[in-house]
Amino acid sequence: MNPVILLDLDGTLVDSVPDLHAALDRMLLARDLAPLSRAEATAMIGDGVRALVERALAARGAVADEAAITGFLADYEAHAAEETRLFPGIAAALAEMVERGWRLAVCTNKPERPARAILEGFGIGHLFAAIGGGDSFPVRKPDPAHVLATLAAAGGGTAVMVGDHANDMLAGSGAGLPVVFCGWGYGTGAMAGAAPVAAMVSDLVPLLARLLACPLGGPLGGPLRTR
Numbered sequence: 593m594n595p596v597i598l599l600d601l602d603g604t605l606v607d608s609v610p611d612l613h614a615a616l617d618r619m620l621l622a623r624d625l626a627p628l629s630r631a632e633a634t635a636m637i638g639d640g641v642r643a644l645v646e647r648a649l650a651a652r653g654a655v656a657d658e659a660a661i662t663g664f665l666a667d668y669e670a671h672a673a674e675e676t677r678l679f680p681g682i683a684a685a686l687a688e689m690v691e692r693g694w695r696l697a698v699c700t701n702k703p704e705r706p707a708r709a710i711l712e713g714f715g716i717g718h719l720f721a722a723i724g725g726g727d728s729f730p731v732r733k734p735d736p737a738h739v740l741a742t743l744a745a746a747g748g749g750t751a752v753m754v755g756d757h758a759n760d761m762l763a764g765s766g767a768g769l770p771v772v773f774c775g776w777g778y779g780t781g782a783m784a785g786a787a788p789v790a791a792m793v794s795d796l797v798p799l800l801a802r803l804l805a806c807p808l809g810g811p812l813g814g815p816l817r818t819r
């Protein structure tokens with residue numbers, strides 16, 4: 593069976609910071625709190641909506657409640673695809689993956705609805721055999737079960753996890769899969785740990801091809817597992 597490339601969304605396929613940052617600032621403004629810098633907002637992304645809202649409010653000395661979280665989510669969902677863009681080169685990289693016969697899936701901590709809306713907005717939703725959002729399963733990254741449930745939804749088989757955050761590396765490795773760290777995303781370089789790094793989008797397909805060509809393990813990573 594052809595391998596599955598499990599792809600993180602925010603910071604890997606799409607630059608979603610502008611819309612997330614704008615929604616956070618609308619939430620803060622509504623509470624008479626000062627807006628965030630772009631760097632502050634970026635560093636808060638990676639653990640889903642609840643953590644994002646909690647971090648933004650905590651940065652301004654406030655505490656998140658359920659109303660803040662549901663209000664943020666409703667507002668963000670309505671504006672999730674305004675300034676969000678595919679990173680340059682991603683559309684071509686996805687097309688090449690499909691051309692090679694690799695199956696694609698998204699494994700993101702973003703809730704499933706806005707994740708689907710963003711992918712469909714770019715006309716690429718149909719490329720993915722599964723979209724595992726942060727609310728699709730009882731757990732999310734860094735829990736390996738999020739990766740495994742997404743892989744199962746995509747039909748199972750050999751897989752690689754690709755992402756820009758420590759959560760992606762932990763979840764993928766914990767699931768027994770090789771992982772690739774994306775250097776163009778929101779994570780810090782230290783989050784790559786021992787994972788091979790695709791420094792630029794153009795590095796990704798060649799790196800995945802090398803990983804998939806050495807199933808017994810090699811300098812690039814551990815053994816590929818079939819599930």
Ligand SMILES: O=C(O)COP(=O)(O)O
Nearest residue numbers: 601602638639640700701
């Ligand atoms: O929503 C988040 O916090 C991060 O989303 P990601 O898992 O696609 O990077």
Ligand SMILES: [Mg+2]
Nearest residue numbers: 600602603756
């Ligand atoms: Mg990410």
